[in-house]
Amino acid sequence: MTNSERWQELFGPTGDEPAMRLASASGEPGAGAGGTGRLKYSKGPWTSASGTAGELRTRAETSRSVLGRGHEGVAAGAAGLSSAAALKSVLTSWEERLQAVRDECEQLKGNLLTVAKEMGESETGTKASFKGVHVADKADEKR
Template structure:
């Protein structure tokens, strides 16, 4: 199945109503829909995810350091054994993996924070632009 066929299967043919909808954006008041017709978002989960990425970055860096210290002196103590060379290649492999995790988490942290900032600014901008809009019934309720 091609990518285009997969998209059509999920979202339906062009022009038809989609086969899949976000529950939070649904106008359907049917059982279990939970939709309000309004898609809501906040920066909270994005900021939290950024913090988690930063924690993982820190732990990967720490683990890499601890792993290296744990292997100090192994080569001297296992001189002449074939397993010493294998152990060194395993160490190198894990150091590279942990370095890649650390670097990716560093990048991800910044990207997630950027999304949180963008969403927060967007939310503030929309809220500000709607202050002057009169909604019948809303203003009357406050009186």
Template sequence: MSYSERWQELFGPTDGGADRGGATMTLASTAPDPGSGGGQGKLRHSGGPWTSASGTSAELRTSTETSRAALGPGHEGMEAGAAGFASVAAVRSVLKSWEDRLAAVRDECDALEGALLTVAKEMGETEVAIEKSFRTAGGTGAKPGEKR
């Protein structure tokens, strides 16, 4: 069995023959619009979930740092007001622990922001390369789904 035959066996005819009883595979982002009778033919990565996730990571980094920076001033004067209590050392230890944890979250979000943007860029470049290969594959210069 050739690669092409195996592909058709697994995913259905490549000529749109699902109506002949064959199952077909459709990517969610290229699924047909209800009532349109066909897929949009556009798989998009960049400007979508990866870029959005990067922005969310940047926002989380900022809010985490804001919270971490507010912990110290929020505890100022505590030691003087609670002098002699055994709990002062415990509160100081907990404060340090939370500052360290929030700094780690901040740093992780910072690293994720850049990594997610890189994925968005790479996926965008992949889209361009794939679109170009479809245009040149048939020699027509047409985009998938276009007739010339």
């Protein structure tokens, strides 16, 4: 499948409604989760995503380590064979890829935790700022 085909599968043909939407989007402009028109925030997804990035970082490092151990002694056992150089090249390539994934996940984990913290603090600050504001209710309308 080409990138163009995958793009169309995810987003639909150009000019059509997208095939992919955010899970929280109702499809109506300005309508958030449940179509209420209100944005709802929870730091749970940000914290969860950070944990997932941390787990992926750990798995990438474990895989890189296991891959390296699996190749120990191969160079000595395959000395003189042209495939030894190719195998070493492939090993190096995969080690670099896994290290890049590990490093990116480490950064992503921290960034996601920062967003969770900032969003949580922002929400708390916003709620506190409205505590002194009187909002008219049904009883006020009857007066």
